[in-house]
Amino acid sequence: xxxxxxxTPLYYVNDSPxxxxxxxxxxxxxLARSERLLGKDVFFLTGTDEHGQKIAAASSSLxxxxxxxxxxxxxRFQKLWEKLNISYDRxxxxxxxxxxxxxxxxxxxxxxxxxxYLGTYKGSYCISCESYVPSSQxxxxxxxxxxxxxxxxEEPAYFFRxxxxxxxxxxxxxxxxxxxxxxxxxxxxxxxIRGGLTDxxxxxxxxxxxxxxxxxxxxxxxxxxxxxxxxxxxxLSDAKLFERYWPPDVQFIxxxxxxxxxxxxxxxxxxxxLPLPGRIFAHGWWVIGGEKISKSKGTVVSPEEIISEFGxxxxxxxxxxxVPFGLDGEYSSPVFxxxxxxxxxxxxxxxxxxxxxxxxxxxxxxxxxSCGSSDEKLKEKSLSLPGIIKSIExxxxxxxxxxxxxxxxxxxxxxxxxxxxxxxxxxxxxVLYNVGETLRLVALFLKPFLPETSKKxxxxxxxxxxxxxxxxxxxxxxxxxxxxxxxxxxxxxxxxK
Ligand SMILES: [Zn+2]
Numbered sequence: 001x002x003x004x005x006x007x008t009p010l011y012y013v014n015d016s017p018x019x020x021x022x023x024x025x026x027x028x029x030x031l032a033r034s035e036r037l038l039g040k041d042v043f044f045l046t047g048t049d050e051h052g053q054k055i056a057a058a059s060s061s062l063x064x065x066x067x068x069x070x071x072x073x074x075x076r077f078q079k080l081w082e083k084l085n086i087s088y089d090r091x092x093x094x095x096x097x098x099x100x101x102x103x104x105x106x107x108x109x110x111x112x113x114x115x116x117y118l119g120t121y122k123g124s125y126c127i128s129c130e131s132y133v134p135s136s137q138x139x140x141x142x143x144x145x146x147x148x149x150x151x152x153x154e155e156p157a158y159f160f161r162x163x164x165x166x167x168x169x170x171x172x173x174x175x176x177x178x179x180x181x182x183x184x185x186x187x188x189x190x191x192x193i194r195g196g197l198t199d200x201x202x203x204x205x206x207x208x209x210x211x212x213x214x215x216x217x218x219x220x221x222x223x224x225x226x227x228x229x230x231x232x233x234x235x236l237s238d239a240k241l242f243e244r245y246w247p248p249d250v251q252f253i254x255x256x257x258x259x260x261x262x263x264x265x266x267x268x269x270x271x272x273x274l275p276l277p278g279r280i281f282a283h284g285w286w287v288i289g290g291e292k293i294s295k296s297k298g299t300v301v302s303p304e305e306i307i308s309e310f311g312x313x314x315x316x317x318x319x320x321x322x323v324p325f326g327l328d329g330e331y332s333s334p335v336f337x338x339x340x341x342x343x344x345x346x347x348x349x350x351x352x353x354x355x356x357x358x359x360x361x362x363x364x365x366x367x368x369x370s371c372g373s374s375d376e377k378l379k380e381k382s383l384s385l386p387g388i389i390k391s392i393e394x395x396x397x398x399x400x401x402x403x404x405x406x407x408x409x410x411x412x413x414x415x416x417x418x419x420x421x422x423x424x425x426x427x428x429x430x431v432l433y434n435v436g437e438t439l440r441l442v443a444l445f446l447k448p449f450l451p452e453t454s455k456k457x458x459x460x461x462x463x464x465x466x467x468x469x470x471x472x473x474x475x476x477x478x479x480x481x482x483x484x485x486x487x488x489x490x491x492x493x494x495x496x497k
Contacts, residue, residue, distance in 0.1 A: 047092035368429030
């Protein structure tokens with residue numbers, strides 16, 4: 001059985017989760033579920049990043065200790081992931097003792113290799129980005145990434161010899177064309193590396209809220225956070241688990257943290273003599289009214305509110321259907337509502353509801369026999385659904401959903417054209433069987449995207465038990481058992497105003 005290791009970035013605990021976080025998490029969850037349905041041995045890691053000066057500042061302004069703030073925010077993330085049905089295997093917090101131990105061990109390992117030296121950091125630091133800003137990149141004392149005021153820093157620090165890996169990084173990226181995704185990001189990264197890499201300070205002397213090492217140095221929060229991908233599968237403490245899953249097959253990141261993941265992270269791994277991840281993919285941002293989602297700008301949409309009104313699957317669907325993964329998307333309530341009513345309530349919900357109603361009124365609520373069925377076109381279309389697995393693996397989620405909805409559309413059209421309500425019982429039976437079986441296959445391929453909905457469709461078709469076992473490895477037509485009792489129920493996606 002082949003393995004599949006997926007990671008999300010660890011979310012910083014200075015802020016509550018918003019739809020941007022939900023986006024990354026849902027995208028990773030869809031891939032994890034899909035790979036499991038293909039029979040792979042999947043490990044899906046997520047968690048929270050809890051150290052750093054920004055957390056220390058945020059907690060003191062709330063009259064909390066940094067750990068109290070971290071506990072509170074980590075719990076919020078966990079609760080939201082539960083509501084969104086995120087199937088992670090491990091939720092890692094960087095304040096866990098095992099992670100802290102690993103970070104100290106990696107520090108020593110890199111030190112022994114000769115990749116660390118003691119020096120003095122003299123330059124600027126952006127607390128908001130938790131990043132060192134070389135004076136050449138400062139724009140009138142402002143951070144080039146977030147535009148906030150950077151503070152001047154002069155402190156002793158341990159430096160990681162990042163500059164040593166410049167040529168290695170360039171040749172690795174050249175030889176591994178899938179390493180950086182989407183493809184258009186590659187140039188941005190290689191230009192940055194060609195501009196010259198400077199050694200990276202990986203300790204802070206002025207920040208106590210971090211993993212403390214000798215002589216009162218704490219580990220720089222980004223170095224600490226990146227190592228979560230190693231400690232998540234017990235690097236240096238459980239060789240069996242680590243060897244089973246390393247390296248990551250896909251790592252999801254936001255486009256704002258590309259440099260940390262495409263430059264610093266591979267250099268650390270190279271220093272540790274570890275194989276590099278297969279793919280590091282940066283998705284776009286959700287913007288509201290043209291602005292990046294941020295608490296200070298008041299552009300925050302609460303995922304909890306959307307879930308309580310529309311259900312978790314509606315949010316999962318919208319996030320992945322609305323924009324190609326990798327590009328930016330604009331969130332607005334009217335756009336969400338339109339998408340919900342047209343695709344979920346109208347196309348999918350209505351197809352299920354009217355099929356079940358016809359079965360209830362004309363077939364005593366039972367799946368009819370498929371005998372005499374001659375409609376090869378709908379069958380052929382439905383059996384093309386496994387084609388979407390390629391789209392999912394290429395992280396083209398919207399393409400996969402569009403394809404599923406083409407089948408939903410074809411089934412609705414088929415039902416309209418055949419008009420089984422005008423046919424004799426004998427002629428109507430196979431028509432409804434074909435639509436029911438199409439619905440079963442649609443539900444099967446919705447398993448990774450809309451886990452609650454796909455289960456509900458199976459329950460309504462009366463096949464909840466066997467459906468649980470159905471996966472992507474063997475996709476067949478005709479598994480819907482004639483004679484099975486259906487359950488009509490209320491529409492699964494009621495229309496909303
Ligand atoms: Zn900044």
